[in-house]
Amino acid sequence: MRTVAVVGASLAGLSAARSLRKQGYDGRLVVIGDELHRPYDRPPLSKEFLAGTMGEADLVLEMDDEDLGAEWLLGARATGLDRTDRAVRLADGREVRADGIVVATGAAARTLPGSEGLAGVHVLRTLDDARSLREELAGGGRLVVIGGGFVGAEVASTAYALGLDVTVVEVAPTPLAGPLGETMGAIVSALHADHGVRLLCGVGVKGLSGERRVDAVLLEDGRSVPADIVVVGVGARPCVEWLEGSGVELDNGVKCGADGRTSLAGVVAVGDCANWYDPRAGAHRRVEHWTGARERPDAAIATLLAWGATEPGVPRPPYFWSDQYGVKIQFAGHAAGADSVTIEEGAADDRNVLAVYRRAGEPVAALGMNQPRLFTRWRKQLARTTS
Numbered sequence: 292m293r294t295v296a297v298v299g300a301s302l303a304g305l306s307a308a309r310s311l312r313k314q315g316y317d318g319r320l321v322v323i324g325d326e327l328h329r330p331y332d333r334p335p336l337s338k339e340f341l342a343g344t345m346g347e348a349d350l351v352l353e354m355d356d357e358d359l360g361a362e363w364l365l366g367a368r369a370t371g372l373d374r375t376d377r378a379v380r381l382a383d384g385r386e387v388r389a390d391g392i393v394v395a396t397g398a399a400a401r402t403l404p405g406s407e408g409l410a411g412v413h414v415l416r417t418l419d420d421a422r423s424l425r426e427e428l429a430g431g432g433r434l435v436v437i438g439g440g441f442v443g444a445e446v447a448s449t450a451y452a453l454g455l456d457v458t459v460v461e462v463a464p465t466p467l468a469g470p471l472g473e474t475m476g477a478i479v480s481a482l483h484a485d486h487g488v489r490l491l492c493g494v495g496v497k498g499l500s501g502e503r504r505v506d507a508v509l510l511e512d513g514r515s516v517p518a519d520i521v522v523v524g525v526g527a528r529p530c531v532e533w534l535e536g537s538g539v540e541l542d543n544g545v546k547c548g549a550d551g552r553t554s555l556a557g558v559v560a561v562g563d564c565a566n567w568y569d570p571r572a573g574a575h576r577r578v579e580h581w582t583g584a585r586e587r588p589d590a591a592i593a594t595l596l597a598w599g600a601t602e603p604g605v606p607r608p609p610y611f612w613s614d615q616y617g618v619k620i621q622f623a624g625h626a627a628g629a630d631s632v633t634i635e636e637g638a639a640d641d642r643n644v645l646a647v648y649r650r651a652g653e654p655v656a657a658l659g660m661n662q663p664r665l666f667t668r669w670r671k672q673l674a675r676t677t678s
C-alpha cells in the first residue's frame with residue numbers, strides 16, 4: 292500500500308496510526324479529523340476536566356517525542372467515500388485517495404429535540420462541549436441531567452462535588468440496567484441517593500421550558516423540574532452517514548468481522564463507529580469504550596495490511612470503568628444473556644462489591660465497585676475464555 296487514510300483523529304484513529312507504523316507500514320499516512328484539536332483523552336471530560344482539576348494539556352494523547360510521519364488534516368469533515376477511485380471526499384471539496392482506509396469516525400452525542408438554540412442546554416462529547424459546560428457549572432445553580440447512564444452519572448457526581456443542586460432524570464425504571472442488568476444497575480445508581488442527588492426514574496422528558504435560556508425540564512407525567520443548566524446524556528449515534536452508498540455495509544455503525552474488516556476490501560473500522568462481530572456472543576456489538584478504541588486497532592491494521600488474508604481472532608471482552616462519588620466502578624464482559632449474578636465479595640450496602648455474571652454456570656461478565664485487585668483477576672479469567 293502506498294497510501295493509507297485514517298478517517299477520525301481521536302483515540303481509535305491515533306491507535307490505528309500508531310499500529311500502522313508499529314506493524315511496519317512506511318508509506319504515506321493521512322489522518323483526517325473533523326475537530327480542530329489534536330487527539331485528546333475523552334474519559335476525563337466528565338470528571339477531572341469538568342471539575343477543574345485537570346487542564347487541557349493533561350488530555351493530550353500524543354507523546355512529546357512521538358512522530359508518526361503523518362499528514363494531519365484537522366477541521367476536515369468526511370462527506371463520502373468513492374469506492375471506484377478509493378477516495379475520501381471532504382466537506383471543503385478536497386479528496387484523499389488511498390489504497391487502504393481506516394474508518395474511525397466515532398459517535399456523536401444525541402440531542403433533545405427542541406433544545407436547539409436554548410442557552411444552558413449541553414451535551415458532553417467533545418473538548419469544546421466540556422469547555423462550555425465547565426464554565427457554566429462554575430457559576431453554580433440547579434443542574435438537571437437527562438439520562439442516568441455512565442456519562443450522565445459522572446456529570447452528576449462532578450457537579451455534586453462542585454456544590455450544585457443536582458437532579459437526574461432517567462426514563463428506564465432502573466438506571467444502567469442495559470449495561471449492568473437490573474440488580475447491579477440498581478446498586479450502582481443508588482450512589483446518587485447516597486449523596487443527596489435526586490433520581491427520578493421511570494419517567495420521560497416531554498420538553499424544556501424557557502424563552503432564551505432553559506428554566507425547567509418538563510416531564511411526561513406533568514411535573515416540572517426547575518433547572519439553570521441541563522445536560523442531555525441520552526447516548527450517542529455512530530458517525531457513519533458519510534459512508535452511505537459507498538459499498539460499506541452499515542448496521543448500527545459499520546458492520547465488521549471479528550477483526551474489523553468491512554464488506555469493502557481494503558477498508559476496516561475501529562472505535563465507537565465499528566460494530567464488530569463477537570464470536571463469544573455470536574452477534575455483532577458496537578463497543579463504545581476507551582479500551583476497545585486502544586486495543587482493537589492492532590487486529591484491524593493486521594487485517595488491512597494483509598488485505599484480509601488473516602484469520603480473525605477473538606477480541607478481548609469489552610472493559611470500561613467509571614468514577615462516581617469517590618467509587619471506582621469497573622466492568623468487563625457482557626451482562627446481556629447472563630442468567631444469574633452473584634456478589635462474590637463485599638456488601639452492596641457499602642458500595643464495595645465484586646459481582647460475577649454467569650450463563651449456564653459459566654462466567655460472562657464481572658463488576659467491581661472499589662475492588663480493583665479482585666476485579667483484575669476476574670477480568671483476566673474472562674479474557675481466557677474463548678467461547
